Each structure stands twice: as structure tokens, then as C-alpha cells.
Amino acid sequence: MERNEYPVLQIHDLSVRFRAFALEDISLDVFRGDYLALLGVSGAGKTVLLEALAGLVRPAKGRILLNGSEITRDKVQSRGIGLVYQDLSLFPHLSVWKNIAYPLKNKGLSSKQSKSRVEELAGQVEIRHLLDRYPGTLSGGEAQRVALARTLASDPQVLLLDEPLSNLDVKLKGELRGVLRKIHRSGKTMIHVTHDFMEAATLATKVAVVENGRLVQHGTPEEVFRHPRNEFVARFSGIKNLFPCKVVSYASDEGLHEAIINDHVSIRYLGKDGHKSGYVMIPQEDIVVSEKPIESSATNRLEGVIREAYLSGSGMELVVESGVPFVVAVSRQSHENMKLQPGKRVWLNFKAAAVRFMDS
Amino acid sequence: MLNNWKVSLVFLFVSGLVLLFIVAPLAGMFLQTTGAQYAATVSDEEVMRSIRLTLVSSLVGVIIFGILAIPLAYVLARRKFPGKGLVNGLVDLPVVIPHSAAGIALLGVISRNTWIGQAGEAAGIPFVGGMAGIVVAMAFVSIPYLINAARDGFEAVPEKLEKAALNLGASPWRVFFTISLPLAKRHVLTGLTMMWARGLSEFGAVVIIAYHPMVTPVLIWERFASFGLAYARPAAAVFVIICLVVFVLMRLLSGKPPASRHTEG
Structure with a gap:
């Protein structure tokens, strides 16, 4: 071409x-x-x-x-x-x-x-x-x-x-x-x-x-x-985990910030200084689901309850209520092995670098 | 559709009456004319010459003024301009004014005292008392049928098809002749047929401009006025039959007729 x-x-x-x-x-x-x-x-x-x-x-x-x-x-x-x-x-x-x-x-x-x-x-x-x-x-x-x-x-x-x-x-x-x-x-x-x-x-x-x-x-x-x-x-563009937030604290030496969604869910992200409010976005494929809190490099760990689980393309999508509803993609194998059914308590893990902040 | 049987019955009865109103006088005219009278009329050179003149004059009017009217119909269908409503109204004028008045008005433009009349005389095509005048009178009263039908036809052609043709590299002329006109063809043909048929039947405007040579409506009138109903009827019957045959043929050729704007002339 x-x-x-x-x-x-x-x-x-x-x-x-x-x-x-x-x-x-x-x-x-x-x-x-x-x-x-x-x-x-x-x-x-x-x-x-x-x-x-x-x-x-x-x-x-x-x-x-x-x-x-x-x-x-x-x-x-x-x-x-x-x-x-x-x-x-x-x-x-x-x-x-x-x-x-x-x-x-x-x-x-x-x-x-x-x-x-x-x-x-x-x-x-x-x-x-x-x-x-x-x-x-x-x-x-x-x-x-x-x-x-x-x-x-x-x-x-x-x-x-x-x-x-x-x-x-x-x-x-x-x-x-x-x-x-x-x-x-x-x-x-x-x-x-x-x-x-x-x-x-x-x-x-x-x-x-x-x-x-x-x-x-x-x-x-x-x-x-x-x-x-x-x-x-x-x-x-179909991004599902997009939440309005307030920026409450800065840790400027690492570039790490804290965003508060709905006044009670805290998310850490890497970004520039100077914003008071905006949107945070967490790509669903960057969220790891676990049954217990895991030791990893992921800065964000949120506990929640599976509200819905449905087929999506070749895998499954879960809606996990953790103060706000997160949509998470998992494979069918993980869904079966971990018995990820509605009502089950799980942990959502994702890196601060995976979170994107947009100025409102 | 209303399905109450009483309503249906009344509608059916009234519809029958109206159809009878249209068909009965014509049927009466045909039936009251004997075979011998038909034969005599068909071999009457004066009648046949008059019918030929009428058919040809109306056709010439359709060809000359039709070619000029189709671009106007297209403009009315496609363009937006101030006073468009007025222009649409003007197009309908010949339909709504008395045709004898139309004849008088036309005479004011094409009589021997006007430059158009004199130019016609000089060119050997006199309007007053000549076929050219008959053509003008017939076209004047019948042209709205063509313009309205053609305008409806062009309006029914999606403008996007014309845009698509332009986008494919066609010139505006090619778009008109290969897309707009062929797609409006049925309406245009119906309009041409209606214009021609309306021209054939014109009496009022024609008689004022050209009593002679005699078109058939004038000939029928003259025979009626001079000799009475029995003498006028066979000529009328033969003329109507010929018109009907040609009219039906043209309608068949142009396909299913679209709804016409005018039902009265």
C-alpha cells in the first residue's frame, strides 16, 4: 500500500x-x-x-x-x-x-x-x-x-x-x-x-x-x-470506568495524586498538578480481580461485590460495586475457576499508572 | 376506508351517479349517430381536414411550448427564489380565466397591429386567421397542465440522485438529461398528453384568433349554430372518438398516469 x-x-x-x-x-x-x-x-x-x-x-x-x-x-x-x-x-x-x-x-x-x-x-x-x-x-x-x-x-x-x-x-x-x-x-x-x-x-x-x-x-x-x-x-469510545472526581491531595515529588469519586472512593493516579476536579478513567483490561488483597505493585486496591456477570465477546464482563460500579473484563476460565458469581466479594487491583485523569 | 354498509351504499350510489353524468351524454351522442352518418362524416373532407388541423396544431403547440416549459417546470421544482409562489400562481392563470378572455388578451399581442403580428405576417406565418394563431391559442390555455405535471415529476426525483451524478463527474446538462428527465419521464409524458388533449378541445380562445381555418370545436359550433343539433352531432361524435383513441394510446404509452393537479380547464 x-x-x-x-x-x-x-x-x-x-x-x-x-x-x-x-x-x-x-x-x-x-x-x-x-x-x-x-x-x-x-x-x-x-x-x-x-x-x-x-x-x-x-x-x-x-x-x-x-x-x-x-x-x-x-x-x-x-x-x-x-x-x-x-x-x-x-x-x-x-x-x-x-x-x-x-x-x-x-x-x-x-x-x-x-x-x-x-x-x-x-x-x-x-x-x-x-x-x-x-x-x-x-x-x-x-x-x-x-x-x-x-x-x-x-x-x-x-x-x-x-x-x-x-x-x-x-x-x-x-x-x-x-x-x-x-x-x-x-x-x-x-x-x-x-x-x-x-x-x-x-x-x-x-x-x-x-x-x-x-x-x-x-x-x-x-x-x-x-x-x-x-x-x-x-x-x-466505549470506555466504561469513567468517573467524575475531585482532586484532594498532591504528592508532587512522585507525581502521585489522589482523586475522590462520589466523596468516598479514593483512587491514586499519576498526573500533572493544578487540577481540582475532572474525570478518572480506568481501562477495564487494566483491572486485576482477586479473591483476597494481593501483594503487588498495584497502588489501588478496592473491595467490592459482584453485582452482574455477563458474556461479552469471547470473555465475561463483571460489574463490581465498590462505592461506584466498576466494569471489569475477565476470561471465562477465570470466571469459572474463581466462581465469580453475583454476590461474591472480590478485590480490584490496578496501578496508579493505569488510571488516566482528564481535566473537566 | 369506511366499512359501515350504509355509508358504503351511499358512496357507491353517488359515485355511480357521477360516472353516469360523465358517460351518459357521450354514450347518448355516439348511440344517436347512425352508421350512415358516421360513414358520411368520415368521408366529409371538411370535417376530416378540420380534425387533422386540430390534431396537428395542438401537437405543434405541445412540441414548441413544451420544450420551453420543461426547463421552467424544473426551475420551479428545484430552485428557491423570492416570488416563487407568485410564479406558480401565474402558471395557473390560463386555467382560471375565461378562455374567450384569454383569446382577447392574446389577440392584443399577436394581432396585425402589433410587432409580433407584423413579424409573423412578414415571415409568412400569419397569426390571426392562421394556423400559427391556433397553435398559440391552444398552447396558451393548455400549458399549465404540462408545467404542473412536469414540476410534480421533478419534485419527486430525489435531489440526492442529481448530487450523486454531479459527484460522479457528470456536467449539470448530463445530470438533467440522464437523471432528472428520465426519472420524471412519466409525469412529463402525462403532462404532454394532457396539454395536447386540452389543446384539441379549445374553442373560446381559438375562435377569437382564428375562426378560419376551422378547428373541429369551431366547426361543430358552426354546424350547430347554422344547421342544428342533428347536423353537428356526427362531427362531434367522430372527433370525440378519434381524440379518445389517441388519448388512450398515449396514456398507455406513458404508463400509469400520476395524479394530475387540475381536473378542470
């Missing part, structure tokens, strides 16, 4: 106002070969951002550059940015073949060139058997592939996808994720709008989070999900 540090798409201070949506001061660089997931709740303005990039909505201010050239006010049809709408917008009166060939005619390809390109694209998204069908007869997954092939036919420099997996069942989602990865591996720079953090985490090489029309954080999925910059990002 072609990948370098040259931004193919640069967005500078972009503000867009469209009906009920407003985006303010969005700045973002997308590098060649990036797969950027644009995350945000519904109504955050993600689709409007895509339409602004595609030139379908005019920005109130700011600049968009493609390969270093400004395209902010360029015509939609000559921008080189392809958009697959959430509703796909396949042309209902044209066959699948003609839908895919539609952009090729704009490029002035001969019918022979057009034919081989349509077949190539159909092969790439595995829809060769559907070419004579009409959009009205396709399933959701099939239609999504046709829409992808059609937009790829326009050979965009950047491929924008608006919630491409939202209307599909689990099996089809898995299949389509494979298709999207394949397209990405072929070297396409992609921006994928979603409200689903798992979708972003499993596909993207970069993540940008939009909240109330503003870009609140962007970086690699690892950076964003492990170091969320605010409560919204943390909650959005």
Missing part, C-alpha cells in the same frame, strides 16, 4: 452551516493511504462535512486543499472527491452495469475500455453476477457494493463513505468490512463517517471525533481511544 507523509487532503478552519447543522473551525490533514474514521453521534454534522468536501455544500469559511491545490470553490464534478451516500443514491432507472459505467462516460472512455473497467470494478467488490440487475432488486449489501464500485469508477483521489455499514446485519457488515479493507489496501485514501466506535477501531488507521460541530480530537485509533481528550470522546 502506498503511504507517505504528504497530506492528500488538507482542511483549514472550515466552517459550514447547512439547515440545522453547523460545523465550526474544522482543521484536519488526511495523508495518502489513510483510512480516516470520522466519529460522532447522529446530528454531529459529519455528513455535512462530507458534502462540503465533495463540493455539494458551500462552506461559510475556510479552505480545502487537494494535493496542495485549493478546491474549496471548485465544481463538484471536477474535484476528484468521490462520495458514497448513506442511502447510496443508486440510479433506479439504470442497470447495475450502467450505474457503474456512469462516471466512465464522463471521462470519455471508449465502450471497450468502459466494459473492461466495469468488469474489473465489479470483480473487486464481487458483484459480477449482478451487472444486469436493477437497483430496486438488490439487497442492502449488494446495493452498497454497487455504490462503492460506481464511486470507484470515477477514480477519486479521496473516497468518502457516509455510514457505509449502518443498514446491514452483522454478517453483511463483516463481509463489507472485508471489501472496504481491500479497497484501502489498493491504495485509496478513505474517509469513513460512522457513529460506531467499533467500526472505526476495526477499519481505520486514523480517527477524528466530531462533537457538536467541532473536531474534538484526532489521531491514530490507539491515541484517541487510549488517551481520550474529554469525557465525550471517552464515553464515545
Whole structure:
């Protein structure tokens, strides 16, 4: 896969106002070969951002550059940015073949060139058997592939996808994720709008989070999900042990601080001075469950009672009440060996370094 | 749907009456005309020439003014602009004013005293007393049917499809001719058919601009006024039959008709 540090798409201070949506001061660089997931709740303005990039909505201010050239006010049809709408917008009166060939005619390809390109694209998204069908007869997954092939036919420099997996069942989602990865591996720079953090985490090489029309954080999925910059990002990225707290004491020589949750649960963490309140976050995989307090390097030891135990993915999740409810991940084997059933008293152990503090 | 049997019965009865009201006079006209009268009328060159003139004039009006009206319908469907309500109202004007008044108004624009009238005379296409005038009169009173139907059609085309086509690199012209127009085709064809049918039946505006050459509604009127009902009826019956046949054919060609905005002309 072609990948370098040259931004193919640069967005500078972009503000867009469209009906009920407003985006303010969005700045973002997308590098060649990036797969950027644009995350945000519904109504955050993600689709409007895509339409602004595609030139379908005019920005109130700011600049968009493609390969270093400004395209902010360029015509939609000559921008080189392809958009697959959430509703796909396949042309209902044209066959699948003609839908895919539609952009090729704009490029002035001969019918022979057009034919081989349509077949190539159909092969790439595995829809060769559907070419004579009409959009009205396709399933959701099939239609999504046709829409992808059609937009790829326009050979965009950047491929924008608006919630491409939202209307599909689990099996089809898995299949389509494979298709999207394949397209990405072929070297396409992609921006994928979603409200689903798992979708972003499993596909993207970069993540940008939009909240109330503003870009609140962007970086690699690892950076964003492990170091969320605010409560919204943390909650959005599925982090469960996130608690508001007061900071009561400082031990500045070690950088160790004490945070009090709900006025009675004390958590020690490593962080900077100068905060009086904020949020602490403890990744569930960093919490060790034991039946007795254990001697270890873990600074935080809390006693609690298991309230719930349920299957989660390949393991189990426990909800342990220890003044506040902690969610902890354990393997099924540990769950069986330690008989981690509701009502059982356990100890939660985690290092001060595992606790992340966020300023409120 | 109301399922009370008394209500159903009343609705059924009233519906039957209305249908009878539409069908009975026409059926009466066809039945009261004898086979010999049909044969005589069909071989009457004056009647057949008049029917040809009527069919062709209305068709020419549809072709010329239809091409001009479709872009207007698209603009009304897609663009927002101050005074759009007023423009929509203006489009409906020919439907709501008396057609004899429409004829008088048109005469003020295309009579021999106006520059348009004089330009027509100079070019060998006189409006007053000529086919060009008939075409204008027919188109004037019937064009709202096309504009309204086409506007409804374009409104029903999701704007996103046009945006998607633009995004795929198509020019706005290509988007219009490959996406918007084909998807609104059924409404547009219905509008064209309605415009043509309405043009055929026009009497009031046409008679003021061109008594001669005689379109069939004028010919029927003249035969009735000069010789009475029995003499006018066969020409009327033959004209209606020909119109119905063409109308049914066109409706079949354009598929299932969408709901029309106007039911009265």
C-alpha cells in the first residue's frame, strides 16, 4: 500500500452551516493511504462535512486543499472527491452495469475500455453476477457494493463513505468490512463517517471525533481511544470506568495524586498538578480481580461485590460495586475457576499508572 | 376506508351517479349517430381536414411550448427564489380565466397591429386567421397542465440522485438529461398528453384568433349554430372518438398516469 507523509487532503478552519447543522473551525490533514474514521453521534454534522468536501455544500469559511491545490470553490464534478451516500443514491432507472459505467462516460472512455473497467470494478467488490440487475432488486449489501464500485469508477483521489455499514446485519457488515479493507489496501485514501466506535477501531488507521460541530480530537485509533481528550470522546469510545472526581491531595515529588469519586472512593493516579476536579478513567483490561488483597505493585486496591456477570465477546464482563460500579473484563476460565458469581466479594487491583485523569 | 354498509351504499350510489353524468351524454351522442352518418362524416373532407388541423396544431403547440416549459417546470421544482409562489400562481392563470378572455388578451399581442403580428405576417406565418394563431391559442390555455405535471415529476426525483451524478463527474446538462428527465419521464409524458388533449378541445380562445381555418370545436359550433343539433352531432361524435383513441394510446404509452393537479380547464 502506498503511504507517505504528504497530506492528500488538507482542511483549514472550515466552517459550514447547512439547515440545522453547523460545523465550526474544522482543521484536519488526511495523508495518502489513510483510512480516516470520522466519529460522532447522529446530528454531529459529519455528513455535512462530507458534502462540503465533495463540493455539494458551500462552506461559510475556510479552505480545502487537494494535493496542495485549493478546491474549496471548485465544481463538484471536477474535484476528484468521490462520495458514497448513506442511502447510496443508486440510479433506479439504470442497470447495475450502467450505474457503474456512469462516471466512465464522463471521462470519455471508449465502450471497450468502459466494459473492461466495469468488469474489473465489479470483480473487486464481487458483484459480477449482478451487472444486469436493477437497483430496486438488490439487497442492502449488494446495493452498497454497487455504490462503492460506481464511486470507484470515477477514480477519486479521496473516497468518502457516509455510514457505509449502518443498514446491514452483522454478517453483511463483516463481509463489507472485508471489501472496504481491500479497497484501502489498493491504495485509496478513505474517509469513513460512522457513529460506531467499533467500526472505526476495526477499519481505520486514523480517527477524528466530531462533537457538536467541532473536531474534538484526532489521531491514530490507539491515541484517541487510549488517551481520550474529554469525557465525550471517552464515553464515545466505549470506555466504561469513567468517573467524575475531585482532586484532594498532591504528592508532587512522585507525581502521585489522589482523586475522590462520589466523596468516598479514593483512587491514586499519576498526573500533572493544578487540577481540582475532572474525570478518572480506568481501562477495564487494566483491572486485576482477586479473591483476597494481593501483594503487588498495584497502588489501588478496592473491595467490592459482584453485582452482574455477563458474556461479552469471547470473555465475561463483571460489574463490581465498590462505592461506584466498576466494569471489569475477565476470561471465562477465570470466571469459572474463581466462581465469580453475583454476590461474591472480590478485590480490584490496578496501578496508579493505569488510571488516566482528564481535566473537566 | 369506511366499512359501515350504509355509508358504503351511499358512496357507491353517488359515485355511480357521477360516472353516469360523465358517460351518459357521450354514450347518448355516439348511440344517436347512425352508421350512415358516421360513414358520411368520415368521408366529409371538411370535417376530416378540420380534425387533422386540430390534431396537428395542438401537437405543434405541445412540441414548441413544451420544450420551453420543461426547463421552467424544473426551475420551479428545484430552485428557491423570492416570488416563487407568485410564479406558480401565474402558471395557473390560463386555467382560471375565461378562455374567450384569454383569446382577447392574446389577440392584443399577436394581432396585425402589433410587432409580433407584423413579424409573423412578414415571415409568412400569419397569426390571426392562421394556423400559427391556433397553435398559440391552444398552447396558451393548455400549458399549465404540462408545467404542473412536469414540476410534480421533478419534485419527486430525489435531489440526492442529481448530487450523486454531479459527484460522479457528470456536467449539470448530463445530470438533467440522464437523471432528472428520465426519472420524471412519466409525469412529463402525462403532462404532454394532457396539454395536447386540452389543446384539441379549445374553442373560446381559438375562435377569437382564428375562426378560419376551422378547428373541429369551431366547426361543430358552426354546424350547430347554422344547421342544428342533428347536423353537428356526427362531427362531434367522430372527433370525440378519434381524440379518445389517441388519448388512450398515449396514456398507455406513458404508463400509469400520476395524479394530475387540475381536473378542470
